[in-house]
Amino acid sequence: MKLSILLPDLRGGGAERVNLNLAHEFARLGHQVEFVLLKTRGELLAEAQAAFPVTELGVDRFRSVPLALARYLRRRRPNALLAAMWPLTVTAPLARAISGHRCILVVSEHAMLSHQYRHWGRHHGWGLRLSLAAAYRMVDARVGVSSGVLADMSRLAWMDAASGHVVYNPVPDRAAPSVEALAEADALWGGPRGARVLSVGSFKAVKNHALLMRAFAHLESDQARLMFVGVGTGEISLRTLAKDLGIEDRMIFAGFRSDPTPFYMTADLFALSSDHEGFGNVIVEALACGTPVVSTDCASGPAEILENGRWGRLVAVGDVEALAGGMRETLSAAHDRDALKRRAADFAPAIAAERYLDLLLQRRSGATAAHPQSA
DSSP: OEEEEEESOOOSSHHHHHHHHHHHHHHHTTOEEEEEESSOOSTTHHHHHHHSOEEEOOOSSGGGHHHHHHHHHHHHOOSEEEEESTTHHHHHHHHHHHHTOOOEEEEEEOSOHHHHTTTSOHHHHHHHHHHHHHHHTTSSEEEESSHHHHHHHHHHTTOOGGGSEEOOOOOOOOOOOOHHHHHHHHHHHOSOTTSEEEEESOOOGGGOHHHHHHHHTTOOOTTOEEEEEOOOTTHHHHHHHHHHHTOGGGEEEOOOOSOOHHHHHTOSEEEEOOSOOSOOHHHHHHHHTTOOEEEEOOTTTHHHHTTTTTSSEEEOTTOHHHHHHHHHHHHHSOOOHHHHHHHHGGGOHHHHHHHHHHHHHHHHHHHHHHOGGGO
C-alpha cells in the first residue's frame, strides 16, 4: 500500500516523532511511505530523508495548502493519506475532495485542542469547532492518541466518541547506547547518582518547566541535579528563573538530542510538569529505560500510560508542593525497573502500526465492495 503522511514539518516534537516511528514500522511491513510537508525543515528531517521520499508543498500561506495538496494527490495517487494535527486535519478532507482522488483519509489529533486554544478567543473557538464538525464528517477514520484526546475532539465536533478510535502513540525500543554515549551523559550531570531529575521536551508554555524548577528548588540535597534535554524559545526565561531560584549551579541545559536514551539511563527520576498533554511519549521512553516517573495528572495521557498511578506517581497540576513531594518520595523509594520496562512494551510501534493498518484495510475493503471498478 502507498501511504502518504501529511505534517507541517519535521521539527523535533512528539507528533513528528510519532509519525516517523509509524513510517519506519509501515516500511518494515512492506508498505511504501512518503512524507508530505508544508516545509522541509526540522531536526528530524534528515532521518526521514534517509529512509523515505519527502515532498514539500512549498506554500507560504496556509490558505494555499488545499490546492497544493490536491495537486500532490492527483500526481502521486497514494492509497491512503494520514493527516496529523489541526488545522491539517481539516484541510486534508477539502484537498481530497478537490483532487478527485479517492484515497483513504485518516486524521489524527495529538493534543487536547480545547486546552491548546482556550485563550485564542471566542471567534477562534467557534472556527475551530465548526471546522472540526465539517471536516471530521468527511474523513474515513479519526484517531485520538489517547482516550482523553478522542473525547475532546469528539466533543468539539459534536460527535460521538464511539465513532472514533484510540491509537496510543508508538514508542520504539531504542538500541542500547554505547559505553561512550553513557559516559558522556553521566559526565554532563556533574554530580553523583541519587537525585538526578530529568526532563525531556521542547520549551513550550504548556510543559510548565517553571513549575518543575520551582519544585526542584524544594529538594534539600545539594547533590540534586535537574537536566533539561530540549530546545525552544523559552530557554532564556528558564535560565533567568534558575538564577532567581538559586539553583543555577544545579541546572543542566543539554540541548536537543536525537536519542535521549543515555540521559534516561543515567537519571534517577523522570519528571513531567505539563499543564496538559495529548499523550506523553517521554513517559513511555523513561519507562522503557526503567527510569521511575513523576508526572502531573494532566489531561489526558499520563494517567492512561501510568494506569492511574500503578506505574508512576501522579500529582496535582500546577502544585509546586505536590510535585516536590512526589519527586522526593520517588527518589527515596525502591522500584521494579524490569516491570517499568514491561509496561513500556505495551506501546511498541508494531501495535500502533497494526491498529492503523486495520483501519486502512477496513476502509479499503469497504470502498472496494461499494465500488468494484476501483479495485
